[in-house]
Amino acid sequence: MSTPVLSLRDLVVEIPTRTGVLRPVNGVSFDIAAGEILGVVGESGAGKSMTGNAVIGLLDRPARIVSGEVRLLDQPIQSLRGEALRRLRGKRMGMIFQDPLTSLNPLLTIGDQLTETIREHLDVGQSEARERAIAALDEVGIPAARQRIGSYPHEFSGGMRQRVVIALALCAEPELVIADEPTTALDVSVQAQIIALLKRLCRDRGVAVMLVTHDMGVIAEAADRIAVMYAGGVVELGPVREVITRPFHPYTGGLMASTPGASKGMRRLRQIPGSMPRLDALPDGCPFHPRCERAEAACRENPGPSLAACDGRAACWFPLTEPKEAVS
Amino acid sequence: MSALIRVEDLTRVFDVSKPWLNRVLEREPRALLTAVSEVSFGIEENSVYALVGESGSGKSTIGKIIAGLLSPSRGRVVVDGVDLDRETDKAKIAAVRSDIQMIFQDPYASLNPRWKVRTIIAEPVTVRGGDATGLPERLLEQVGLAARDADKYPHEFSGGQRQRIGIARALASGPRIIVCDEPTSALDVSVQSQVLNLMSDLREELGLTYLFISHDLTVVQHMADKIGVLYLGTLVEEAPRDRLFEDPKHPYTQMIFEAAPRMDAFGREAEPPKGEIPDAINPPPGCPFHPRCPIAVDRCSQERPRLREIGTTRVACHLAE
């Protein structure tokens, strides 16, 4: 098997506060292969965005990586700082955020921003960079790219802006793209366009994608594999079809069942009682046990097992299905 | 059965012009945005009527007009036989107004951060000089919180709990109608299902009528009895829930049904819809959807389609059948 593009091992992020140390990311491990889209899904506070930010080195102080490893192909990058990190970002790692306006400079034309990024990371001249910028815009579906390259970000609609951001993230031919809720701010019809675009470009170029979102539907359509996060840890990891049609972890199961689409014709929706624990009040044992209907004494006393204990699928002492039966 | 709420030819125009001096200096005309254009529908008592649409469809504007936060530019809203803009008897208007309450979208902005929960929930009663002793505690328990939570401040609660407090406030004045403006779109899935279940329970217990505004088709499909689909301020299709989902007539409705992400559509490689929602200040002539419509003909760009009845569906499309 080839080396994964991105590899996380036991990543821990801590935030020291006046009342104690919080761990928004607590021992996260997963790999993403070239050309693969890993969907990282979870509710607010699960640590999914924080994981993405830790990978690209965009943690806001005082949050910091305290242990674990982030590997980009063969290179550990968790301790890179300053110039080395900046060169890696953009060149080898692209970013797409929820709000396209935060990643575009409102004072520069989109052409300037694209050519600047291309010239910074690739050894090409001004005119070649410009041609590449036009090609990139054309590829993400901006109509009349040659005419619109001199436009400013505010002259584009929300969906077109997100296309520009995708062009910007991919123009230096990175190996990894981190997309944090890329379609959340968009309308349904535009969202479908952006997902289709992201999928096509990444497959064609063999880019590894970490797609962070709270929307199960988006993950189901776009991702190859899925990592379900809860209270800072990955509770279930597996191929998207298997996890969604046959979840092992009770949290994943509850999450699927409580989406309105899953309980068609029922008067009431299935619901998970309670809400995600706050980071400063994590329960002992498995963090999900107070909300879990399958919880037993073992769940209260022991922390959730590692994914490895459950054939790499779910971090649970009493999974919904015995993993041995499911793998066939 | 006659409708509890009737909306007739409702139109709302916003003036989004620059200030007067800038307009004169830059020689720009007034800019008018038609957020809602000649929308008519009725809501039966004790039912859930949902308005769905993407941004700029005018769904929130309609909700605010019915709740009384905005006034219509043209057309009228009749609640329980009282025309809210032409009725001269102040007492009648006040009685209808106190029958309509609202649940808001953002649980972090809809509660005054400086007020205790007790004061927040009691406000609809105390502001009219009523006595609300014990009411907040009773309502808190009704929405699944504890009576002692009345002494806390909003920041001590999670998003879902705050939304429950917002629901308790909406119930305080004993309303018959509640306008729910995207009540769960700021919440996580597992919390969303709790809040939706609570709203269903309350409707049955209290015999409430909901106007449910949302962009989320799965939520609407779960909650609504009847659904109106809005595009660029016009009602393009309206049908009972099951009929709409089984047999959407309008090409726009078909498009958003097709585009919505689904949990059973693994690796779907369908052709995504074309184009984006046009600028509402200069909407396309004729049918507002014609520039994106896969079946549009010449007539669509010239003549605005009226709502036609096809069985129990009302649809504004020249070609639908």
Place this chain on the structure above:
Amino acid sequence: MAQNEIPRAPSRFARARNSDLYYSFTRTPVAIVSAAVVIVLVLAALLAPLIAPHNPFDPGTLNLMNGFTPPGEANAFTGDYFLLGTDDQGRDVFSTMLYGMRISLFVGFSAVMLAMVVGVVLGLLAGYLGGWVESTIMRIADIQLTFPAILVAMLIFGIAKGITPPAYRDQMAIWVLILAIGLSDWVQFARVVRGATLVEKNREYVQAARLVGRAKFSIMIRHILPNVLNPVLVIATISLALAIIAEATLSFLGVGAPPTRPSLGTLIRIGQEFMFSGEWWILLFPAGTLLALALSINLLGDWLRDALNPKLR
């Protein structure tokens, strides 16, 4: 009964002890030192009659022979001892300073109160009502801003003095001073409150209040006002420092507190006449106190702004 089981909500004091503001205060040495300086100076001013060795307003206790006594030395003629020396008329500099600080603080504080009330009320009205009310208030504010504040204060001072009968002029001078400084300073309160009001009035809790039929003015006072007070508090603190300096400036120019009831500014004016004839202490001590007072209040204001604005943290 169930009521017995309900734990009591934490008291106001306990909540203050637990607040982020208190935490930030204990972690900011600059804030602690500034607060200490301000507290010492304010206490000294308030307790002046108890602390001051002489009463500078009682001509009976003055002895012209004590004039120009240097600090820390006994007077050559009378043998009297003055901690910080005396001025030309034999007044104890330390005592006049304490009493002068009272006047400076009183004028500054009252002026800021006046500016705050006027500014907050007009800002709320402009922000919430909009339309011609807003245009009128904010254009007046714009016009006033084109003149330096001290000029506006002098103008108001001049007019007010002109219409007061001469017999009451000295008596009224302090109040005229407060009016002049207060009215020259309302604009920034109004601008900030208007901006904050524009944000708050579109939030959903205000819509909820409109929905249940709460009247406009009630919404402004009960809902919006408490939520726009943080920036007002910051501006009030910084304005206090500016108002004290404005008072000193006016008094220094001779249009403020009368020599019979000298403020720190008046003392500095008296002192600068003797600056170059060797009697440096008459100027130095009042000036140093003014500097310490204004600087400490300003630093407190800066800290408050940082602590109340989570975006900067």
